[in-house]
Amino acid sequence: MAVTIKDVAKLAGVSPSTVSRTCKNHPSISQETKDRVKKAMEELGYEQNNLQQNISMRKIGVVFPKSKTDVYENPFYLEAIKGIGKYCNKKQYTLLVITGETDEELIRSIKASEVDGFIFLYSNIDDLIINYMYEQKLLFVLIGKATKMINDTIYVDNDNVQAAKEACEYLIS
Structure with a gap:
């Protein structure tokens, strides 16, 4: 055998x-x-x-914020998954969606995932899961602004207030 x-x-x-x-x-x-x-x-x-x-080496984990229901109704997440999926398909990576209602559920799923890296679709201050990622030295990217170890964290963010201001200025002009 x-x-x-x-x-x-x-x-x-x-x-x-x-x-x-x-x-x-x-x-x-x-x-x-x-x-x-x-x-x-x-x-x-x-x-x-x-x-x-x-x-198995060609997987990216996409981590949703913990939620019972409301997060899945937000169209931002569908658009994010669509964009990530399109790029991963081109590079022949598989997406693994990681969801849960509690920090413990998310950490358990992350531990079992066996992926090359993670994309977090959120960023929270003093987040238990992000702290776990740092402790385990796991590769990840945040969508949102890093709130801890800013110089050592890869993140993608936009300024919604500035974007709204510029949109209004454009329309008014």
């Missing part, structure tokens, strides 16, 4: 997602853990399925 990622994880004393991230040389995995996982792979004779690895 073929050796599985779960077999490697068990021998190395890590989760299957850690083995997967090790195979991708993910920066959130310490060198010590990578070495332990690679040693377990060698001992078991584990061979990566390169096709599966290439497919």
Whole structure:
């Protein structure tokens, strides 16, 4: 019977997602853990399925703000997904939409996602999930203004007040 990622994880004393991230040389995995996982792979004779690895490596997670219903009714999110999806399709990436009603649900989904990076469709002050992303050194981009570690965070923002002012000035002139 073929050796599985779960077999490697068990021998190395890590989760299957850690083995997967090790195979991708993910920066959130310490060198010590990578070495332990690679040693377990060698001992078991584990061979990566390169096709599966290439497919799984080509995912972007899109994180919605936590909500029970109202956030999904906002047309901004549909337009954002449409734009992100169009670009990801062109680059042959798959989108993984991450939603939840609580911080815990979102973090659990992020942990299990095995994606290359995340796009957050929101930015909140002192957000538990964003703090988790920093702690785990996971790759992410915010849509909205960064409120923490501004010089170390990649974000895309616009100034709605300025945009409204310029629109009014244009119409009045």
